[in-house]
Structure formats: structure tokens, C-alpha cells
Amino acid sequence: MSGDAAGLGKGRATAFVLPALVLITVFLIFPALWTIYLGLTDYRLTGLSAANPRIVGLDNYTGALGDPRFRTSLWLTLLYVGGSAIVGQAGLGFALAWILRSRTGAVSRLVEGVVLLSWILPSTVVGFLWFALLDRDDGTLNALLHTPGFAWLLDHPLLSIIVFNVWRGTAFSMMLYSAALENVPPSHLETARLADAGVPQQLRDVVFPRIRRHVLTNLLLISLWTFNDFTPFVLTGGGPEGRSEILPVYVYRVALRDGELGVGAAISFLILLINLVFALAYLRLLRGRNGRREIAAAGGPHT
Amino acid sequence: MISLHDLTKIFPGGVRALDGIDLTVADGEFFALLGPSGCGKTTLLRTIAGLETPTSGKISINDTDVTALPPGNRDLAMVFQDYAIFPHMDVTTNIAYPLRIKKVPRAQRTAKAAEVAARLSLTELLHRRPAELSGGQQQRVALARAIACHPAAFLFDEPLSNLDARLRLEARTFLKRLQRELAVTTVFVTHDQAEALALADRIAVMSHGRMVQVGTPTEIFHRPATTFVASFIGSTPMNLLPARLAGAALHVAGATLPAPAGLTPADHLTYGVRPEYMDLSLTERPDAFPGVISVLENLGTHTLVTLETPGTLIQLVVPEGDEPPIGTPAWAVPRRALIYRDQTLHTP
Amino acid sequence: MIRHTLGRLTATVFLALVLAFFTLPMLWLASAPFDDTPRITTSVPEFTLNNFAAILDNPYALGSIRNSLIQGGGAAVLVVVLAALAAYALSRVRVPGRDVLLYLLLLLSSVVTGTAAMVPVFELATRLDLIDTHLGVILVVSGGLLPAAIFILKDFMDETPTTYEESARVFGATPLQIMRHIVVPLVRPGLATIAVWALASVWGGFLFQFILLRDPEKAPGSVILYTLYTEGGAPRLDLISTFSLLYSLPVVAMYLFVSQRYGFRFHGGIKA
Numbered sequence: 001m002s003g004d005a006a007g008l009g010k011g012r013a014t015a016f017v018l019p020a021l022v023l024i025t026v027f028l029i030f031p032a033l034w035t036i037y038l039g040l041t042d043y044r045l046t047g048l049s050a051a052n053p054r055i056v057g058l059d060n061y062t063g064a065l066g067d068p069r070f071r072t073s074l075w076l077t078l079l080y081v082g083g084s085a086i087v088g089q090a091g092l093g094f095a096l097a098w099i100l101r102s103r104t105g106a107v108s109r110l111v112e113g114v115v116l117l118s119w120i121l122p123s124t125v126v127g128f129l130w131f132a133l134l135d136r137d138d139g140t141l142n143a144l145l146h147t148p149g150f151a152w153l154l155d156h157p158l159l160s161i162i163v164f165n166v167w168r169g170t171a172f173s174m175m176l177y178s179a180a181l182e183n184v185p186p187s188h189l190e191t192a193r194l195a196d197a198g199v200p201q202q203l204r205d206v207v208f209p210r211i212r213r214h215v216l217t218n219l220l221l222i223s224l225w226t227f228n229d230f231t232p233f234v235l236t237g238g239g240p241e242g243r244s245e246i247l248p249v250y251v252y253r254v255a256l257r258d259g260e261l262g263v264g265a266a267i268s269f270l271i272l273l274i275n276l277v278f279a280l281a282y283l284r285l286l287r288g289r290n291g292r293r294e295i296a297a298a299g300g301p302h303t
Numbered sequence: 304m305i306s307l308h309d310l311t312k313i314f315p316g317g318v319r320a321l322d323g324i325d326l327t328v329a330d331g332e333f334f335a336l337l338g339p340s341g342c343g344k345t346t347l348l349r350t351i352a353g354l355e356t357p358t359s360g361k362i363s364i365n366d367t368d369v370t371a372l373p374p375g376n377r378d379l380a381m382v383f384q385d386y387a388i389f390p391h392m393d394v395t396t397n398i399a400y401p402l403r404i405k406k407v408p409r410a411q412r413t414a415k416a417a418e419v420a421a422r423l424s425l426t427e428l429l430h431r432r433p434a435e436l437s438g439g440q441q442q443r444v445a446l447a448r449a450i451a452c453h454p455a456a457f458l459f460d461e462p463l464s465n466l467d468a469r470l471r472l473e474a475r476t477f478l479k480r481l482q483r484e485l486a487v488t489t490v491f492v493t494h495d496q497a498e499a500l501a502l503a504d505r506i507a508v509m510s511h512g513r514m515v516q517v518g519t520p521t522e523i524f525h526r527p528a529t530t531f532v533a534s535f536i537g538s539t540p541m542n543l544l545p546a547r548l549a550g551a552a553l554h555v556a557g558a559t560l561p562a563p564a565g566l567t568p569a570d571h572l573t574y575g576v577r578p579e580y581m582d583l584s585l586t587e588r589p590d591a592f593p594g595v596i597s598v599l600e601n602l603g604t605h606t607l608v609t610l611e612t613p614g615t616l617i618q619l620v621v622p623e624g625d626e627p628p629i630g631t632p633a634w635a636v637p638r639r640a641l642i643y644r645d646q647t648l649h650t651p
Numbered sequence: 652m653i654r655h656t657l658g659r660l661t662a663t664v665f666l667a668l669v670l671a672f673f674t675l676p677m678l679w680l681a682s683a684p685f686d687d688t689p690r691i692t693t694s695v696p697e698f699t700l701n702n703f704a705a706i707l708d709n710p711y712a713l714g715s716i717r718n719s720l721i722q723g724g725g726a727a728v729l730v731v732v733l734a735a736l737a738a739y740a741l742s743r744v745r746v747p748g749r750d751v752l753l754y755l756l757l758l759l760s761s762v763v764t765g766t767a768a769m770v771p772v773f774e775l776a777t778r779l780d781l782i783d784t785h786l787g788v789i790l791v792v793s794g795g796l797l798p799a800a801i802f803i804l805k806d807f808m809d810e811t812p813t814t815y816e817e818s819a820r821v822f823g824a825t826p827l828q829i830m831r832h833i834v835v836p837l838v839r840p841g842l843a844t845i846a847v848w849a850l851a852s853v854w855g856g857f858l859f860q861f862i863l864l865r866d867p868e869k870a871p872g873s874v875i876l877y878t879l880y881t882e883g884g885a886p887r888l889d890l891i892s893t894f895s896l897l898y899s900l901p902v903v904a905m906y907l908f909v910s911q912r913y914g915f916r917f918h919g920g921i922k923a
Binding site: 007026027096121132133228268 | 658662666670672673679733734736741743744757761762770772774790795797798801813854856858876891899906
Binding site: 385387400452 | 832
């Protein structure tokens with residue numbers, strides 16, 4: 001990649017970036033900083049502290065970290081992210097991309113279309129769709145399985161929202177991996193096949209080394225999105241008894257239902273820190289083996 | 304006329320891509336920048352175009368100092384190695400693009416594009432998209448686009464390297480005729496010595512950001528200034544044999560030859576002789592390199608013979624049918640040779 | 652050969668299962684709106700179009716779709732234009748710490764757009780006088796979408812060979828001309844993908860729209876959907892299903908249009 005092919009110069013480049021940066025600063029960074037500040041106060045939705053919040057230092061943080069419900073919620077969130085994003089969306093998305101790669105028929109286009117549709121449909125509509133599917137008395141699933149009265153959302157709340165999120169988000173991974181698989185030269189796969197390598201060996205030796213960066217970036221994006229996903233609230237409301245209370249729902253309960261905005265803000269900041277750890281881990285993996293070599297190649301001069 | 308004065312380019316990170324280049328390309332000249340990859344030839348071309356800013360030095364085009372001018376104000380046209388024909392525009396729009404930038408009215412620029420296209424036999428393709436063109440056709444569209452804007456000079460970056468071997472010869476002849484007809488100053492970059500020899504009026508051979516030798520193809524082929532140029536020029540590389548001076552005699556690869564006048568001892572003496580400038584003898588001769596024939600390579604009208612001599616290999620070219628079988632003892636008789644003292648050509 | 656046939660068979664069975672899994676929840680959307688007495692169960696409907704007449708009687712239903720179009724369309728345009736400019740500059744000009752900055756913004760956007768920053772966003776909008784305005788919703792959601800949009804678009808830009816731009820530049824094109832004539836047409840599939848993605852996100856968004864808009868006249872469809880309850884608090888399934896269908900059609904139509912015209916894909920995949 002060459003520097004500045006269009007001759008932008010530093011001045012124009014800044015002018016190009018600035019509008020986006022201003023919008024991001026005002027409506028993203030500023031509220032984020034505000035949240036950090038609120039996390040240090042006893043700000044409440046109602047009552048005396050609503051008008052005159054007091055600085056309470058790190059009390060909110062020690063309180064949250066000491067709360068077993070927070071720790072349960074964190075564990076549930078990790079299960080939710082691991083199950084629905086990393087195993088579910090990325091796994092299913094890759095499998096679909098791999099299988100659909102060499103197919104052009106009507107069936108594969110239909111599959112692709114339906115997967116994409118579940119991603120395009122408005123979240124609010126999707127909430128009702130899954131409600132209709134999983135309802136205890138009249139749900140379509142119970143009618144199909146002849147299990148009337150089986151309360152999926154009550155008996156298996158975490159599993160329900162995991163399956164729901166796989167349904168909802170697989171399209172992104174599928175699209176990203178299909179694009180990435182086009183970067184794998186067919187000759188490499190043919191070489192592997194001539195050497196009588198099975199599909200698992202082909203994936204391990206030829207495909208994954210080639211799309212490693214795509215895999216990691218995809219995992220980072222979907223993990224972040226899933227970690228902060230509030231949609232499961234529509235299905236289970238965090239219940240029953242907090243058994244599907246992932247962190248965003250927990251924040252909602254603390255901040256809005258219990259009215260403790262300060263504590264909610266502190267937990268939000270903790271979520272940000274946890275996400276940062278996630279991101280750093282991915283970045284480390286990304287830089288790990290190939291990073292330095294690629295930087296050296298990119299920085300070299302023209303010949 | 305393009306003149307470069309003490310041009311230096313140091314990349315961030317300290318790579319010295321151009322190191323004090325001085326050069327003048329005359330009006331209407333077809334000039335080649337030749338060298339192995341990484342020698343700085345493309346950087347030099349891009350610096351002339353204005354796509355890279357020199358760290359120091361001066362560039363003038365037709366006596367105007369353009370060093371600080373943006374690329375668009377230098378009155379140049381460049382053809383890139385990948386041609387850079389815009390994939391979303393048809394051939395007409397591509398050829399007319401420079402005129403669109405110059406705000407030439409649409410009807411006029413379409414007419415101009417048609418005219419240039421006719422000259423390059425592209426008329427049938429005017430409404431096609433680049434994806435529907437062959438490599439050779441794409442190359443001609445890129446040339447047409449460069450011609451359409453009537454620049455003071457053309458810059459070509461490896462113009463033939465993306466064509467297959469057969470097409471490349473055809474395109475080479477075409478390019479040379481076109482340049483002669485247009486008589487526009489042209490600088491092109493290549494790593495292929497045959498291309499440079501065939502096309503250029505003059506060649507600059509580059510290595511490590513410097514110009515090692517500038518001259519006509521004949522000068523460069525016959526009298527390479529250094530062993531680097533000698534080994535780079537010629538379709539079969541020159542034999543460069545270590546030599547030892549003993550009084551008036553030169554000891555080279557088992558032969559004792561008379562030393563040329565004025566040769567004084569040096570750390571490294573190299574005896575250079577092209578494979579084409581040697582004869583094969585099957586009888587012993589005192590002025591020849593003795594050896595045994597070990598490899599024969601058929602070059603069509605000629606055969607490249609590899610002779611195994613004490614301590615080194617010598618290659619020479621014989622007409623087809625004249626090659627003795629492998630294993631035959633033979634003598635290579637040099638007709639025209641050059642002596643290098645410490646890698647530099649010895650001139651008596 | 653046997654292994655090949657077996658593999659192909661497995662793949663086909665797998666595809667059939669995937670198809671069933673993804674279609675199942677959508678069946679209700681296809682049947683209930685046409686059912687005289689819709690229940691939650693998907694069933695062959697007693698065919699009627701009365702539900703559509705009923706939803707049109709709702710004073711806010713049609714207006715809410717128009718509101719969604721304004722808010723979603725506005726945000727999509729804003730996000731595409733600003734993200735394209737920023738991504739292009741970031742892709743072509745070396746800025747120290749660029750990648751770290753992008754990752755941090757991405758991180759921030761995914762956390763803050765959730766419930767976390769609701770209170771500050773509401774207060775900010777109040778002070779900027781953006782409550783109950785379409786602009787307020789557009790600005791707030793765009794701020795959240797921009798980092799990911801820049802991230803994805805920058806990848807498209809990185810994949811585009813720079814010789815096209817250099818070539819235009821040697822012919823004298825200005826940076827803005829290069830952007831208009833060369834870069835935008837080349838990355839058009841990327842811009843289209845981002846536009847659909849942004850519109851779809853806003854279309855289904857509930858939280859910020861709910862907080863920032865008090866006036867039901869301004870509320871988008873995603874908020875109105877939650878008002879379709881009886882006075883006793885039971886969901887009016889006839890209206891909900893019908894409105895869900897109506898509300899889904901514009902985004903699906905836009906997706907189909909864009910994917911037909913430009914292709915809906917991530918060019919070379921996101922590389923980081």
C-alpha cells in the first residue's frame with residue numbers, strides 16, 4: 001500500500017476525517033466520559049440523589065464486584081458470548097460459507113437468502129417472531145414437537161437466547177467468511193486434495209493459515225457485539241430468577257428498574273474494561289505470528 | 304527535455320532509494336531505466352511524475368523547475384504496470400478522462416478519443432469495459448489515454464511486463480514505432496535488459512539508487528562499465544573469469560593470454576568475454592581455455608555450450624549443428640574480451 | 652469418490668437443517684397477518700385482509716413507517732458519507748496510532764450504544780435541544796454506527812489498488828475529483844453494504860428512539876410496534892403480526908434492491 005495515492009496531504013486528510021470524528025466525539029466519547037463520571041457518584045433516577053448527586057469514589061465498583069449477582073451475570077455473559085458468537089455464529093457461519101462456496105444452485109441461494117433475512121429483519125419484529133416460536137401454550141415449536149406446555153424460555157432461558165442469537169447473527173460471519181474464502185487460491189486447495197488431504201486437513205493446513213486475520217477480526221467484532229447485546233431482554237427479561245441475566249440486562253435492571261444510575265454507570269465502565277481485555281487478547285493473537293513481518297513488508301519502499 | 308539534478312530520495316526508515324541522480328533526457332528521446340528489482344528505477348520514475356517527493360535535488364521539464372509542482376501540473380502522462388484503466392468506465396470514457404479533467408467539452412473529447420483509438424486500432428472496442436479486453440488491448444487503451452492528453456513526456460512503468468511472451472515482442476515493435484511517430488520524450492522502466500536494448504535510444508543502468516552507466520544500447524552492450532552491468536546485460540550472461548597478471552601475461556582459467564597495454568596489477572582482475580564472442584576449437588590452442596563439454600542447451604539457431612574448465616565454467620554459443628557431443632575435450636577461443644580492474648572496466 | 656459423494660450428501664442434509672432452522676421463526680410472519688383470528692401458533696390462516704385495514708386505521712402506523720424512513724434514511728446517508736470520507740483518508744494517509752484509535756472507537760461504540768450511556772445521551776440531547784426531533788435520533792445513532800462503518804469501509808479502500816488514483820492524479824485530477832470519479836464508483840458495493848447495514852440497524856432500533864422521542868407523531872415503527880396492546884395489556888396479535896410484516900418490507904426491499912444492483916458483500920473480508 002502506497003502512502004497518499006490521491007495526494008490528499010495532511011490538511012485535506014484531516015478535513016475528511018473531522019466530520020466523523022466530531023460526531024463520534026459528541027455522541028459517543030462524551031457520553032462515555034460522562035458515564036465514567038456518573039460511576040463515581042450516587043446518582044439515582046429518583047429521590048434526593050437525583051437532584052444532587054454526591055461523589056462516592058470507588059464505592060460503586062467495590063459494591064458491584066462484591067455482588068454475587070454481578071459475578072453470576074458475568075459468567076452468564078461469557079457463556080452467552082462463547083456459545084452464541086464464538087461457537088454458534090462463527091462456527092455455523094464458516095460452515096455455511098465453506099459449503100456454499102462451490103454451489104450456485106437455487107437451494108444454496110435460498111439458504112443464503114433466509115440466513116440474511118434473519119439478520120436484516122428489524123430487531124423488534126424479530127422479538128415477536130421468537131416469542132411466537134417459543135411460547136409455552138401456543139408456540140409453534142411445541143406444536144411441531146408435540147410438547148405442549150413446554151416452557152422453553154423458563155426451563156432453558158440461557159440456551160434459548162443462545163440459539164436465538166445464533167439465528168440472528170450468523171449472516172455476518174457467513175458473509176465475512178465467504179469473502180475471506182475467496183482469498184484462498186484454488187490451486188492450494190487442489191494441491192492439498194491431490195495429496196489426499198481430507199476436509200479437516202485442508203482447513204487446518206491451507207484455509208486457516210490464509211484467513212487467520214479474517215477469523216480473528218470476525219471473532220472480535222461478533223464477541224463485542226454479542227457481549228453488549230440487549231435484545232435477549234425481549235425474550236426472557238433476564239429471568240427467570242436471573243438465569244439469563246447477561247450484563248447489559250443487569251445494567252438495565254440496576255440503572256433503570258432499581259434506579260441506581262451511578263451503580264449502573266460503574267458497571268458499564270467495568271463492561272468496557274472487560275471488552276478491552278477481549279480486544280487486547282485478539283490483537284495479541286493477530287500481531288503474534290505474522291504481525292511484524294507484515295508491517296515490514298508494508299513499510300518497504302517501491303522498486 | 305527532462306533534467307534531474309542531484310536527486311535524492313530517502314524513505315522514512317532510512318532506505319536511500321535514490322542517491323544523487325544526475326540525468327538529462329533529450330527531446331524526443333526514448334530512454335530506459337534498467338536494473339534489478341529494488342534498484343530505485345520505479346522510485347525514480349514516480350519521483351519524476353511527482354508521485355514521490357524527493358528528499359533533495361531538482362527536476363526540470365522543458366526548462367521549468369517542477370520539483371515542487373503536483374503531478375497534475377507537470378504535463379506528463381504515465382502508463383502504469385497494471386495499466387490502471389478505470390474498471391467502471393468504458394474505453395471511450397477512459398481515453399477521454401484526461402480531457403475531462405482539462406474541462407474539454409464532451410463532444411470534443413469523445414471525438415478526440417475516437418481519433419486516438421483509431422490510431423491504436425481500438426475503434427471496435429470503444430464501448431467495451433476493461434474487463435472485456437485482453438491484456439494487449441488493455442495496454443493499448445492505457446497508451447491511448449496517455450496520448451490523448453498530449454503531454455510533454457510519457458512515463459511508462461514496465462509497460463510490457465504484464466503481457467505474455469509472444470505478445471510482448473509484438474507490443475515492443477508497436478511501441479517503438481509509435482514513439483518514433485509521436486516523437487514525444489519517453490522514459491520507461493524495465494528490469495528486462497532485452498527490452499531496454501531493443502526499445503531505447505539510451506539506457507541508464509541502475510543499482511542501489513545510483514546510475515552505474517548511461518549510454519546507447521550498443522555502448523552498454525559492447526563496453527559495460529562495471530562487472531555488474533556486464534553480468535546484467537546480454538541474454539546469455541557474460542563469462543566473468545578471475546584473472547592474474549604476471550608480467551606481460553594474464554593467467555585466466557588455465558590459459559595464458561597476452562595482457563593488454565597499460566594494465567597494472569589490482570586486487571581483483573576480471574576477464575570478461577561474452578558467450579557470443581568465442582569460438583569452439585576441438586584442437587589444442589595456446590590462446591584458448593581448455594575444458595570438457597558438460598552441458599548443451601538448444602537456443603534454436605544456436606546452441607549454448609557449457610565448458611568445464613579447471614576451477615570454473617565457461618559458456619559459449621555455437622551455430623546449430625556445430626556442437627560436439629557431451630564429454631568432448633574442447634577449447635574456447637576468445638575473440639573480443641574486456642578486462643575489469645576492481646569491478647571497473649579497464650580502458651587502455 | 653465415495654468420500655466425495657458422502658461429503659456432498661452430508662452437506663445437503665446440513666443445508667436442509669439450516670434452512671429449516673432459519674425459516675421456522677419466520678413462518679408466523681407469513682401466516683398470522685392473513686389470519687382472521689391469529690394466535691401465536693403458526694397455522695394455515697383463515698384467509699383475510701381485514702388485519703391490514705385495521706392497522707391502517709391506527710393513527711400512528713403509517714406515519715411511523717415514514718418516521719422510520721426519515722430517521723433510518725438520514726442516518727444511512729450520514730453514516731455512509733462521513734464514514735467514506737474518513738475511511739478514505741485513514742486508508743491513504745499514514746496517521747500514527749490509527750489502528751489503535753479505530754479499535755478503541757469500535758470498542759467504545761459497541762459498549763456505549765447499549766444501555767450504558769442512556770442517561771448521558773438523554774441529558775446531552777436535552778441540552779442540545781434535540782429531544783423530539785428526527786435530527787436528534789439521526790445524530791445519536793450515527794455516532795454509534797460510525798466507528799464500525801469506518802472500520803469496514805477502510806478495508807474496502809485498502810483493497811483498492813492505488814494506481815487508479817495515482818493515474819488520475821498524474822492527469823491532473825484534484826482529490827475531490829478522484830474521490831468522485833474513481834474511489835466512490837470502485838467501492839460502491841461497500842458503500843451500499845454499509846447503507847443497508849446502517850438502515851437495518853436504525854430500523855429495528857428501539858432504545859434511543861424510545862428515549863429521545865416523546866411525541867408519538869415522531870415515533871418510528873419499532874416503537875409503535877410496542878404500543879399495539881389492548882387496554883388490558885394483552886398483545887393485539889392481529890395488529891402486531893400485520894404491522895411486523897408491513898414494517899419488515901421496506902428494509903427487505905432495500906436489501907434486495909442493493910444486493911441485485913451492487914452486490915451485498917464484504918469485499919475482501921475485513922482484514923483488521
